[in-house]
Amino acid sequence: MASQYLGTEERYAVFPFYLCLDVSQSMAGPPIDEVNAELPQLRASVGQDPAVAEVIRFGIVTFSDVARTILGLADLALVQSMPRVEVEGRTSYASAFEHLRRVIEADYHAGRAAGERWYRPAVLFVSDGRPTDPEERWLEAHRRLVDPAWRRHPNILAFGFGEAVPEILATVAENKPNRAYVAAAGAAPSAVVPELMAGLVQSIVSSSASAYTGAPQLVPPQLPNMQAIPVDELE
Amino acid sequence: MSPGWAGPTWGEPSPATDAPVPVRARACAPVANYRADGGQSADFVVLAASVAGAAHRLVGRRCEDSYAWVRPGPGRLGLIVADGVSTAGRGGEGADLAVGAAARYVSGCGDWDELACRAAARRASDELSSAIAVPAPGTAAALSTTFVVALVTARTVGVDGADEDDRAGGRGVGGGDGGADVVLGRVGDSTAFRLAEGVWQELFLPPDNDDLRHTATDVLPFSNQGDGDATRVETGSAHLPRGAAIVLLTDGIADPLRDGPATVAPALAELLRAGPSGRLSPLSLAAAADFSRRGCQDDRTILAAWPRPPG
Numbered sequence: 001m002a003s004q005y006l007g008t009e010e011r012y013a014v015f016p017f018y019l020c021l022d023v024s025q026s027m028a029g030p031p032i033d034e035v036n037a038e039l040p041q042l043r044a045s046v047g048q049d050p051a052v053a054e055v056i057r058f059g060i061v062t063f064s065d066v067a068r069t070i071l072g073l074a075d076l077a078l079v080q081s082m083p084r085v086e087v088e089g090r091t092s093y094a095s096a097f098e099h100l101r102r103v104i105e106a107d108y109h110a111g112r113a114a115g116e117r118w119y120r121p122a123v124l125f126v127s128d129g130r131p132t133d134p135e136e137r138w139l140e141a142h143r144r145l146v147d148p149a150w151r152r153h154p155n156i157l158a159f160g161f162g163e164a165v166p167e168i169l170a171t172v173a174e175n176k177p178n179r180a181y182v183a184a185a186g187a188a189p190s191a192v193v194p195e196l197m198a199g200l201v202q203s204i205v206s207s208s209a210s211a212y213t214g215a216p217q218l219v220p221p222q223l224p225n226m227q228a229i230p231v232d233e234l235e
Numbered sequence: 236m237s238p239g240w241a242g243p244t245w246g247e248p249s250p251a252t253d254a255p256v257p258v259r260a261r262a263c264a265p266v267a268n269y270r271a272d273g274g275q276s277a278d279f280v281v282l283a284a285s286v287a288g289a290a291h292r293l294v295g296r297r298c299e300d301s302y303a304w305v306r307p308g309p310g311r312l313g314l315i316v317a318d319g320v321s322t323a324g325r326g327g328e329g330a331d332l333a334v335g336a337a338a339r340y341v342s343g344c345g346d347w348d349e350l351a352c353r354a355a356a357r358r359a360s361d362e363l364s365s366a367i368a369v370p371a372p373g374t375a376a377a378l379s380t381t382f383v384v385a386l387v388t389a390r391t392v393g394v395d396g397a398d399e400d401d402r403a404g405g406r407g408v409g410g411g412d413g414g415a416d417v418v419l420g421r422v423g424d425s426t427a428f429r430l431a432e433g434v435w436q437e438l439f440l441p442p443d444n445d446d447l448r449h450t451a452t453d454v455l456p457f458s459n460q461g462d463g464d465a466t467r468v469e470t471g472s473a474h475l476p477r478g479a480a481i482v483l484l485t486d487g488i489a490d491p492l493r494d495g496p497a498t499v500a501p502a503l504a505e506l507l508r509a510g511p512s513g514r515l516s517p518l519s520l521a522a523a524a525d526f527s528r529r530g531c532q533d534d535r536t537i538l539a540a541w542p543r544p545p546g
Contacts, residue, residue: 010246011494013530050250051293055530077250117494209290210322217322 011117015211016057016073016107017204018154020100022127023062024091026162030190031128032087038197039082045201047076052208057111059103064088067099073107093131093172097141100154108152119211121154122218124200125172128162128189139171146174155179155218157203159226161192166229173229178220180229192226199223242525245491246498251289252527259295266297266327269525271517278389279312280511280541284521288487290532291321299327300485300536301380303334305342310389313341314538315355318425318485320379320454329363329378333455336362337384347386349470352420355384356455356468363456379454381423385481389415389542413477413544420470424452424486430539431479433504438473441493452486480507480541487533488524499528511541 021035039060047053059073062085070083104121111118131138146153158173160166161183173179183192199221206219220228241252262268268287273280287298299319306312317333319326340358344351363378390412419427419438427438453467475481484492491499506523509515524535 008496010497012247012528013490013494050254051290051532054249054251054532209294 010115012115013055013119013211014057014111014116015055015119015208016059016104016111016121017207018073018100018104018121018123019058019060019200020096020123020125021060021062021085022064022091022129023085023088024064024129024132025087025089026091026129028087030188031162031193032085034190034193035085035197038194039085042197042201043076043079043082046204047079049205050077052205053077055211056204056208058204059107060085061096061099061103062088063092063096063099065090065092065095067092067095069099069103073103073111090132091127091129092133093127093138094133094141096125097138097145101141101145101150104152104154118152120218121152122207123154123156124203125156125158125169126196127158127160127164127169130163130165130168142172157181157218157220159196159199159223161187161189161196161226170229178228181220181223181226182229183226187226195223196226199226240525241527242522243502244527245502246495247529249289249527249529249531251293251532254289254293256292257295259297262297265331268292268298269521270298271521273517273520275513276306276543278310278543279306279387280513280543281306281312281314281539282510282515282517282520283536283538284517284524285536286521286525286534288531288533288535291534296321297327298534298536299330300487300534301327301330301334302483302536302538303338304538304540305338307342311347312387312389312540313338313347314385314387314481314483314540315341316383316425316483316485316536316538317359317455318381318423318487318534318536320381324377326378326380329380329455332362332366332378333359333380333382337382341384341386347388347418349418349420349472351386352384352418352470353468356382356420356422357457360456376456378456381421381425381452381485382455383421383423383425383427383483384419385427385483386418387415387475387481387540387542388417413542414479415475415481415542416472417475417481418470418472420468422468423454424489426484426486426489428482428484428489428492429473429475429479430482430504430507431476433501433508435492435500435504437493438471439469475542477544478511478541480510480539482507483536483538485534485536487531487535488537490533491526491528491531495528499526502526507539510539511543 060071158169158180160169169180203221270285273282317330319330337355
């Protein structure tokens, strides 16, 4: 019979979400404009719902040649305005994955120090292109990000449009069912991005609800103009 | 909940508790979002409260926790709590079925030992499987629920009314010190604590305190009808000294209790201090269980019992 006294620290449950957004040159024009138009709506939808904002923490990482944190992990109810996203250079998935691992680790320890108890973090990965860095480099960075031995490894939902490659997105999402999505053939980015952003809100809200009711999970969105990338089932 | 509805604030307040509660389209007593009960006998005091969390109340859903107790004879008290899995679809119904089946089994069970706890879980699992097999084979997971049972034997009264000497041997019951012995079993993250002199002691392995919050839990029904899954039932035993309580909790209270050692834990302990004397009412317990705390919006159920000293 195990018996254990309670700890000594006050803790509060937190469900961290990281939007990891491709800002390479190919995102210039309508895609990036739509992102900038939709981010305030995401803040309003998540931040103004008290039942959701209580537990969700949201951060934005962009990546091109380098990755940056443009919104540190935050309670969206306390965020006054969302940052604007600017297009930059190429599409380094490795930079994104390496940066995410560093950021998640740092945020986790900062959260612990502030009395947070984390649910497994979620990464919402959005790209319109294929990685421009060597395959072995981004694969190694990805392997380190999702390494089960790293206890903070996130769950990843991957979304692609434009020149994004379904097989690569599936790899980013660890080939898990209903974790990778690609825009339907012929769908214009200007139509896909607003739907995608709305879907992200839906995913965050549904995931937060699942956390409150005892069975926390990363809930995929419903995206009429995107389709789940099928993955093989292992025996 | 709506201003004036909420219980005490323990820790940082939950903004969600300020939102008005919508009227559900349908409601009836068996699925009430506020439930409280209790009683006192010569050998036990029992208090129970179950309240829907803000997450369910704000979207018009029922409380998906359930509880039951049975007192089949002097000196014996069976306690059962279940927490239906919301995402399963019919988790609340599953919790009700599970505690009902387990209560029926415990009422007629002769030996109160860990095997009885395993058997109670099996009966609950079978009830879920059979309940859904006819309309939709293979979808028993819709009724998924956690489950915890505690079988309490007072040290003041014999199992069958006999005196202490008559019931020695085989039942693990010692002298009449005014306390009780408890055997426990559970599937999933509902849990049991012993509360003695204001100190909480969890009677199952608590979640890892050093890393991420757990995001999955074991549930009933078992995946097959055989006995193999009975190994998934965690079991244990404990002694309740005189004045101590056995407290069964769903994770809606257990998590903030663990996370709130300076707020929830001492406040709830202080409240329950009045339990053995009968000065704590079920309604007061339910009101307290509806406490406000940031990030805590799950359904909450507490089922507490104190063995009463002789005389």
